[in-house]
Amino acid sequence: MACKIKNKYGTINIENEVVARVAGMAAMECYGVVGMAAKNVRDGLVHLLKIESLTKGIVLHAGEKSINIDLHIIAEYGTNITAICESLISAVKYKVEDICGLTVGRVNVFVEGLRVDE
Numbered sequence: 001m002a003c004k005i006k007n008k009y010g011t012i013n014i015e016n017e018v019v020a021r022v023a024g025m026a027a028m029e030c031y032g033v034v035g036m037a038a039k040n041v042r043d044g045l046v047h048l049l050k051i052e053s054l055t056k057g058i059v060l061h062a063g064e065k066s067i068n069i070d071l072h073i074i075a076e077y078g079t080n081i082t083a084i085c086e087s088l089i090s091a092v093k094y095k096v097e098d099i100c101g102l103t104v105g106r107v108n109v110f111v112e113g114l115r116v117d118e
Helices: 016-028 051-057 081-100
Strands: 003-007 010-014 033-039 046-048 058-062 067-076 104-115
Touching: 016 033, 016 051, 016 058, 016 067, 016 081, 033 051, 033 104, 051 058, 051 067, 067 081, 081 104
Parallel strands: 067 104
Antiparallel strands: 003 010, 033 046, 033 067, 058 067
16 A cells, blocks of 8 residues: 555555665664564564565554654664664654655564674
8 A cells, every 4th residue: 555645736546565675774774773674473472674675574554644763773782772762763753754745653672682793
């Protein structure tokens, strides 16, 4: 389902893939975010997605007046998860509203795992 913006000149349709890519790129720029996560339904395991398929970790819920975004991320071990999520919410909301011209209602962040580097 595409997001629609109506103005006096006509209608603009923005595909969910475009909005998800903008949100994913904004999320990857935030400190402490290792990547987006995809859950394997059969095994129940979480996998780190590569940059080419980061939109699979993003779920969009488009309403009539706003859009809600669910981000499934993997965070860096040792960082403050609350600070990461607050930064992520503000960055994604700003980028989607600025680039796509859509009103973002909510940004929900689900931390699916932590990456530990040795």
